[in-house]
Amino acid sequence: AQSVTQLDSQVPVFEEAPVELRCNYSSSVSVYLFWYVQYPNQGLQLLLKYLSGSTLVESINGFEAEFNKSQTSFHLRKPSVHISDTAEYFCAVRGKSARQLTFGSGTQLTVLP
Amino acid sequence: KAGVTQTPRYLIKTRGQQVTLSCSPISGHRSVSWYQQTPGQGLQFLFEYFSETQRNKGNFPGRFSGRQFSNSRSEMNVSTLELGDSALYLCASSLGQDTYEQYFGPGTRLTVT
Numbered sequence: 001a002q003s004v005t006q007l008d009s010q011v012p013v014f015e016e017a018p019v020e021l022r023c024n025y026s027s028s029v030s031v032y033l034f035w036y037v038q039y040p041n042q043g044l045q046l047l048l049k050y051l052s053g054s055t056l057v058e059s060i061n062g063f064e065a066e067f068n069k070s071q072t073s074f075h076l077r078k079p080s081v082h083i084s085d086t087a088e089y090f091c092a093v094r095g096k097s098a099r100q101l102t103f104g105s106g107t108q109l110t111v112l113p
Numbered sequence: 114k115a116g117v118t119q120t121p122r123y124l125i126k127t128r129g130q131q132v133t134l135s136c137s138p139i140s141g142h143r144s145v146s147w148y149q150q151t152p153g154q155g156l157q158f159l160f161e162y163f164s165e166t167q168r169n170k171g172n173f174p175g176r177f178s179g180r181q182f183s184n185s186r187s188e189m190n191v192s193t194l195e196l197g198d199s200a201l202y203l204c205a206s207s208l209g210q211d212t213y214e215q216y217f218g219p220g221t222r223l224t225v226t
Binding site: 032034042043045046049094098099100101102104106 | 117144146168171203217218
């Protein structure tokens, strides 16, 4: 079984400042890792994923995440945030032999002007 | 290509009633998963269907059931509704049962009074 811990439930940050949303996971097997974003009254959108290969993965809108196996972490970062990045962000894990996603409790990112 | 569609978007039901929610996956996708999202429990996996067969089931009571049709469309049913069933129900589709990325629909907001 897998579990995901998102250490911060709320992260307020000023526009153009950097941000890091933390995610730690627990699993007895190898995993795939994902970040999803949810805007108000919408479903989840896949932001980025780690399946294999390079431990640093990037999204098209400037977010990046680094898979750290020794620390069992998959933190999400952005060097400069915009108002439009305000949303809830979910880290998710899937065991390589499983098919369902296990989600963290989410982090509400609020970008302040 | 159209995304995952879910109908209805909003639903209000009374305790004891039953409800059916519908999900149409992305064209060509054959796997459909359902998740329940609540403020208290977060995102929890309900079940997954592939080729009209339930492949995986989460830890929910038997009041929650689902099915998948030959065109990959899926429905989930909740019988004898309880107040605690109030939630956002999300459907996700993926290409096949071993495909890693899941694409989510906008969800159906169910309110039980």
